[in-house]
Amino acid sequence: MFIEQRGSLNKEYTVIVYSCLYFVTGLIIIVTDPEVILLFENSSKKHVNSSYFLLFLLTLLGSKYLIKMKTLYFILSYILLVIAFVLGIHKNETVYHHTITFCLLIVYIYFNSLEIKSAKEMYQVLLTEEASVVKTLQPNTPLEEILTEIHNGIDKIASISKNTPATVQKIHRRIVKLLQNIAAKMQSTNNLYMPRLELVTKNMDADDKIYIEQECFDNQQIPDKNPDIGIIERKVVEYGISELAGFLKGIGKEWNFNSFFVSGCCKTPATVIGKYAIKMYGLDEIFSISDSVLEVFLNDIENKYPDNPYHNSTHAADVMSSFAYFLTNSKLSDSMTSIEWLGGLVACLGHDVGHPGKNNRFLVMTNHKIAVTYNDISVLEMMHASIIFKVLSNNTMNIFASLQADKFIQVRKLIIDMILATDLSKHFDILSYMRTKYNETSDISVREIRGDLLRLCLKSADVGHAAKSIELHERWCFLIIEEFFAQGDLEKQKGLAVSMYCDRETTNIPKSQVGFIRNIVFSLFTTLNSILASDEIENACLNQLKQNERYWESLAKQRNLSTVQKASKAKNESSFFPLLKRMTIRKGSLPPLCSRKVTKEFNMND
Structure with a gap:
């Protein structure tokens, strides 16, 4: 046995x-x-x-x-x-x-x-x-x-x-x-949600691969005790200038809200639009924010935006308007708390504050003091968040003064997380994470899930101009390209390799926009709406995004533009950048020009 x-x-x-x-x-x-x-x-x-x-x-x-x-x-x-x-x-x-x-x-x-x-x-x-x-x-x-x-x-x-x-x-x-x-x-695997460069760029052309590698992967290679107050109803804020007040009512309602219009009127678009939105949602009353504190805070944030072609306070105001549109036209509006509303709006208004008009890669490659300060990790985004809270540390500008310690920690984390998510080098990481973890059945009543969605909303709003009407999109496109070319000129002066799409002598503008929409923006918007399942976002944003991509494709084929000089010639002869032919844009019912004094005369309580 x-x-x-x-x-x-x-x-x-x-x-x-x-x-x-x-x-x-x-x-x-x-x-x-x-x-x-x-x-x-x-x-x-x-x-x-x-x-x-x-x-x-x-x-x-x-x-x-x-x-x-x-x-x-x-x-x-x-x-x-x-x-x-x-x-x-x-x-x-x-x-x-x-x-x-x-x-x-x-x-x-x-x-x-x-x-x-x-x-x-x-x-x-x-x-x-x-x-x-x-x-x-x-x-x-x-x-x-x-x-x-x-x-x-x-x-x-x-x-x-x-x-x-x-x-x-x-x-x-x-x-x-x-x-x-x-x-x-x-x-x-160090990060289950980290995408692989060779898979992300598998079907892209050579230029787009270089751009994606530089912008989205380059940083990887270079060294509640108290319940929140519920949702508040939208209120109509009356202003001294009725024409402008009527136009601002489109915030959160109209996807193609024209921030250039406000900028052309009062020269402080972030302050005007930010103040209107905060009052429209009653956040000033909920958090006991006085008009003087709110005014000083918004003005200080706006004044810290340099006079860049693209990364300026008008862009901040436009991003905030797009962000509000995502929230009010999706199921998020039923679950958002007032502290998330206020934190989200502040994050939008300050997400590019202090931007030098150069990207992270340039700052790291040139050993810029900003890169040194933030150890080459999301240097611009780190700086933007830091500036916001330095401003808030001044009691005369602290719009969060009424918050208890735990609530302040909550809103601080939200703002920082949202701004850091705009770092393009984290783009595919975030998309992979969101696609894997969430879908339209996800329970957005959970605060952590809403936090992730708010990050995605700000990311989408940050590049949202690509889904705007062709007139607005073309103007924003021209501004960002001018900023890119200025960086490329500086890179040439310093003897550095010129970043992709930053060389004004060789950049094919229509082709670059096709690649940007196809490889960055479209996947971002589809991921966002696969969770929010909003018909408004589908119709207003995604459909326009497809139309804009076809527009640039047709230009690339018809004109075969290979340099910015050819683009300029086409601009004068055809519809390429049609808005540049006009010095001003339509101002609705407002007079053609407004003085800077409008800002001082602008009384939110009238």
């Missing part, structure tokens, strides 16, 4: 004991065979019983216990079988019977050895799994919990597989291998 308590023996001793017991048992079966006994007694008496039946049972048991000894099992079984055959054919009348039985047992032992091979592989899988489980016995993170569940599943499969046929065990082994590969990949 086989020993059952195998755990008390070491591996080598167990192998020897099992082998000896197996062989000795087989010999005993053979020598106790009546046919063999008659051989030694010289008797002619016939017996029906044969040792082959017992040898069959022995080889069956051997295949279950000698898992790690396939070759030894094979050799010992055949030795026993040969001995039984030789001793059993001493009489001519039994030769045929013994030969047939002998052949059948040979075949049986061969297939049993194959089963042992399969069992041995499963055994090795279990040994490997046993070693890896030690690492996740006490899960401390969600990833470790998932790995533990995978290991537990493998254990269950192994326990079920022990007494199953070889074909079933083969299927089990494939499942176990698959689970092990999944666990290994999860353990070896």
Whole structure:
């Protein structure tokens, strides 16, 4: 009989004991065979019983216990079988019977050895799994919990597989291998949501690949105690200038809100639009923000915006308007709290404050003091968030003064997270994370989920001009290109490699816009609306985005513009940048020009 308590023996001793017991048992079966006994007694008496039946049972048991000894099992079984055959054919009348039985047992032992091979592989899988489980016995993170569940599943499969046929065990082994590969990949990945450059740029042309690599991956290569107050109703804010007040009512309602119009009127678009929005949602009353504190805060933020072609206070105001549109025209409006509204608006207004008109890559490559201050990590975004809270540290400008400590920490985190999300080098990381984690059934009543969505909303609003009407989009496009070219000129002066789409001599403007819309903006908007499921966003934004892409494609094909000089020629001869032909844009019912004094005369309480 086989020993059952195998755990008390070491591996080598167990192998020897099992082998000896197996062989000795087989010999005993053979020598106790009546046919063999008659051989030694010289008797002619016939017996029906044969040792082959017992040898069959022995080889069956051997295949279950000698898992790690396939070759030894094979050799010992055949030795026993040969001995039984030789001793059993001493009489001519039994030769045929013994030969047939002998052949059948040979075949049986061969297939049993194959089963042992399969069992041995499963055994090795279990040994490997046993070693890896030690690492996740006490899960401390969600990833470790998932790995533990995978290991537990493998254990269950192994326990079920022990007494199953070889074909079933083969299927089990494939499942176990698959689970092990999944666990290994999860353990070896630093960030499950981090995209791979070669996959992201797989179907892009050469220029777009370089741009995406520089802008979106370059930084990876270069060194509640108190409940929130609920949603507030929109209020109509009356202004001294009724024409402007009527125009501002479009904030949050009209996707193609024209921030250039406000900028042309009062020269302080961020202050005017920001103040109107905060009062429209009643946030000044909820958080006890006086007009003087709000005015000083917004003015200080606006004054810290340099006079860049694109990254200026008009852009900040436009982003805030687009952000408000996303919120008010989606299911987010039903779950947003007042503190999220205020924090979101402030993040929009200050998301590019202090921007020098150069991108992160340039600042890092030139060892700029901003890059040195923020250790080459999201340097501009870090600076923008820091400036906002430096302004708020002044009591005369602190619009969050009424908040308790825990609420201030909450809104500070929200603002920082939203602004850091605008770093283009994190673009594909964030998209991968949002696509993997959320869909239209996600519960946006959970604050953490809303926080992630607000990050995505600001990201979308930041590049939202690409989904505006062609007139607005073209004007914004011209401004950002001018800023790019200024950086390219400076890079040439410093002897640096000119960043992609920053060379005014070679940049194909329509082609660059097609790539930007197709590779950056469209995926961002589709991801956002796959969660918000807003018909308004689909119709106003995504449809216009497709139209704008076709517009640039047609220009690229018709004009074949390869340089900015060709673009300028086309601008004068055709519809390329049609807005640049006009010094002003339509001002609605407002007079054609407004004095800067309008700002001083502008009274929010009138």
